[in-house]
Amino acid sequence: MTGRPTTPRGRRERPAKPALTREGIVAAAVAVLRAEGLDKVTMRRLAQELDTGPASLYVYVRNTAELHAAVLDELLGTVGTEPSDGDPREELERVLMAYTTMLMEHPSLARSALTARPSGPHYLNLIETLLGLLDACGVAPARAAWGVDLLLQFATATAAEHAGRDTSSPAEGGEEWDALAHALRTASDRTHPHIAAQAGSLLSGGPGQRMSWGLRALINGIERTALPD
16 A cells, blocks of 8 residues: 655745845855855855855845955954953054964965955954054054054964965975075075074064064054154
């Protein structure tokens, strides 16, 4: 005895898909980034994740560049931007180091951040915090406004530099560094006298030390350098 044939459910009987929202699209993009990297964060891939068509996403996000900027802004929410009552220079360094560390955890995003233009709430919070800390350091408002851009450029470029290394092949990265160190240490004092004299200094310091020194040098320079007329 055969059973009754299964009657296909009509479209109206299927569970309704969650309504598309910009927040949901960005959340899906962040999930793909964390799992597979920014290169996979495309409109087509997100459409598959959200069970919709790519054209539907453009109602909420104009293009991939805007999507990547929104992803960056979302991850900025993981950076502690609330300053404490400590020394404002130390707080500036802490916030910028946290920003750099976040980018280094997502290498493809670090490279994209060099040209991304986020404008979301977390980015605004970061800018507000940096301006407030520069003000607490006694930096004139106009210099602070330009200085924030300089500090973020330095932090982003530092993250992108380290993210650009081939972490899947540590040996290759080590060989490149060894080749550079050898070239500097064996430079002729006749043709490259300054390199020969400073080879040890050129190679000294860890990434954290150099980042910290660079931030302090920038902050001091921002405080003392007047804007052009």
